[in-house]
Amino acid sequence: MNGYQRIRAALRGETPDTAPVMLHNFMMAAAEAGIPMSRYRRDPGAVARAFIQAVERYEYDGIVVDIDTATLAGAVGVPVLFPEDEPAICHSAMLGSLAGVRDLEPPDVGRYWGIQVWLEAVRLLKAHFRDEVYIRGNCDQCAFALAASMRGSADWMMDLMDPEKCEPAFRLLDYAADATIQFIRLMAETGAHMVSNGDSSAGPSVVSPAIYRKFALPYEKRVVEAAHALGLPYMLHVCGKTELILEDMVGSGADALELDYKTDVRRAHDILRGRATFVGNLDPTGVLAMGTPQRVEEKTLELREVFADTSRFILNAGCAIPPMTPPENIRAMIRAARKN
Secondary structure (H helix, E strand, C coil): CCHHHHHHHHHHCCCCCCCCEEECCHHHHHHHCCCCHHHHCCCHHHHHHHHHHHHHHHCCCEEEECCCCCHHHHHCCCCEECCCCCCCEECCCCCCCHHHHHHCCCCCHHHCHHHHHHHHHHHHHHHHHCCCCEEEEEEEECHHHHHHHHHCHHHHHHHHCCHHHHHHHHHHHHHHHHHHHHHHHHHHCCCCCEEEEECHHHCCCCCCHHHHHHHHHHHHHHHHHHHHHCCCCEEEEECCCCHHHHHHHHHCCCCEEEECCCCCHHHHHHHHCCCCEEEEEECHHHHHHCCCHHHHHHHHHHHHHHCCCCCCEEEEECCCCCCCCCHHHHHHHHHHHHCC
16 A cells, blocks of 8 residues: 555555554755755745655655644734744734624735645645555635634633523634634645645643633634535644543544644543544654654554554644654654564
């Protein structure tokens, strides 16, 4: 099997010849290619070159095409900072109150330069690898996380606690979901094999499960349905400990859940088994970046053992891999994945 075939099998519940590996390594790939973030975020050729070199170096199965977590926010008007050698970050909110949603023009994210860089990078990678390596076109933030960026995280959390603000909160989420779905539709046109979003500010580390179920989950379902209508599998990522909402996340209809290392893998195994593919969840800093190759191999084999009775497993870090991660640790991770 090639990389594309391995990951497709894991998403379908079929049996791959070995555990597939999908690396969330955009910062490491750029650093190893000698490409500063200031260039990476604006040059689709540089993005493609970084990933091509990484796949050639480590021989892994699936690429997570990622740039930062502020591109959709920038596309809808949130002020964004662009550090020289770090991913972009939201600088401040764009809405002084939820009432400001009424004054927003309908989103048109395809006009934003950052979206076009992202899309062209995926097109270049798909043209290069075709169906040899699996291409996951990440589409930045899901609706709840994007709404938090637009309103400002602290004010957004306060808004959600006020019953009188439910209606305008839902209007903002409708707007954010429209923007996210626009990105997914554009990504589908690139030939990406699957799409994904992060909705990290919707997790239990930030809001209660009740808030998640009321304000985040319905929009995650809407986004999943949009991806499926385009014929693409969908992966959802939420940071932190997610055990309290795992059943709900599976209920979103996502084909795969990419989970943080803080999530109990045995609990995740039991909830996802036969229903969705587990993706993750090695500690990107404590194990991959700071551990020894022996430690990386040990933790990888432990994770494989938990999921030994299911084919719905894709090995990855629990979140983005730091740029200073030692190459020998990535090789140890992949070596352990290939053991039969």
